[in-house]
Amino acid sequence: MEYIVTSKEMRECDMTAIKDCGIPAMVLMERAALSVFSEIEAFLSETIRIAIFAGCGNNGGDGLALARLLAEKGIHADIFLIGNTEKLSMECGSQLSILKQLGITVNSKSAKAEYDMVVDCLFGTGLTREITGIYEEAVRAINCYGEKGSRVIAVDIPSGVCADSGKILGCAVKAELTVALQYGKAGHYLYPGKMLCGHTVVHNIGIPESFKSGKEPSFFSYREEDIHGILPERAAFGNKGTFGRILLVAGSRDMAGAALLCGKTILRSGAGMLKIITAAENRDLILRELPEAMIYTYEGKPEEEKVRQSIAWADVIVAGCGISTDENAELLMEMILEQGEKRAVIDADGLNLIAREGSLQEKLLKYQKGRVILTPHPGEFIRLAGISMNTYKENPAFYLKKLAKEYGCVIAGKDAVTLVASPDERMVYLNRTGNDGMATAGSGDVLAGVIGALSASLEYFQAACCGVFLHGLAGDMAAEKQGKRGMLASDISAELKELLKEETAEREKRI
């Protein structure tokens, strides 16, 4: 697990290191400069032409320290210190006076020269407003060098990218490589910031871990190696009942694919048994394509007793993919939410029905806390939350957390970067796997399926986060094989099987 912080949380960590642990700020700055140096070392030679654009805060201080490290190796860098030098931060001022003592020239204006590498240390986590004036000129100059082929390296975060939201404040540097200090910041991974960071590497600069339960940062993310420890062991003596009985309520007339894709994924993700409730028109297709599933099909109104029995049989209910919003679908959703305690994953039309029907909202409010996972895309989310798209996009994590708390549900807010919020005060999961090829029909059905299967054996929030992570990773594998343009949701489902196969093999190797 990796923590992802906001600028405020980063400042608090800096302060803990400096005030409580007594690590001088200049030591942290030296570590920051050494980190950047180690990342660019491979490209350095005596003939390389380097420009460093430094601001007046500590991000600028990192750049001035880097200039000294380069000078030590006999490498000259043109240094441009942009801004009012009367307002230098203390550490930046100290770095400047060291350079002066060493006879290293610092310029106040950029020159029209050519550079192989440009280092951006105008602003880091201290950016508080839109970039204008001389700073804007400097950002544009850096981007101009980048367009002409210079390697652009951002220190901590590209100047102009808001570390909390990934938004561009006025204008921003487009980097090839970003050396993030101590922790990744939300702005590195949220769009559009993510596109401007290029490749992001996180370097430890010696700030001691100070997060405790109850005082955790805003976000966390999984790495591939984390998943081995999270996925449940399969009991060698288990039977099909042990691995989860999943009831899938999906698919309506003309919407057979959703039930099929989701159902296949549920079984491919390790569930023991699957029962599908769907419209009669889908019966033949499902029996032919997924003979492993049990099925109850309804013609006209679903038989309530049969539905009730199926709900009672299930460990987990996955509902909503392609069920439509007609009265049959509404009745099914009423019955699912009515019992109020089974673990449930609700997607697509299931969410649209909740957004439309007050009676369903009431039932969801009364449902046992933490037992339902909602998986809305932004359109479904704003209907559920009753807010505009612009409002949601202003701060998705905030609104996901708010609604999760209100309904007592886990919410996986699907988007280019999916966020998962829990109803308690836990950190928001920020997913870093996946690609734009996954914006394809049926991709959401596959996600609901994998989360449903994992919910049979994992704690709820973990099932949602882990499902989102694996779905993205499988999407990356599908994109590699099929290409982002041509990949299908069924390719993601197929790769999930491969991924889980590899995971099982890895685990067995370690035993």
Ligand SMILES: NC(=O)C1=CN([C@@H]2O[C@H](COP(=O)(O)OP(=O)(O)OC[C@H]3O[C@@H](n4cnc5c(N)ncnc54)[C@H](OP(=O)(O)O)[C@@H]3O)[C@@H](O)[C@H]2O)[C@@H](O)CC1
């Ligand atoms: N001990 C530590 O903390 C360590 C920090 N480290 C490094 O420091 C970075 C954080 O440093 P920082 O807090 O000094 O902020 P930074 O990003 O350099 O800029 C702040 C300055 O910019 C100004 N300003 C803001 N917005 C502006 C705008 N739009 N247009 C114009 N001015 C604007 C603001 O001035 P003001 O708002 O007061 O006008 C202030 O003067 C961090 O990312 C990492 O690289 C590492 O060395 C490790 C140890």
Ligand SMILES: [K+]
């Ligand atoms: K920067």
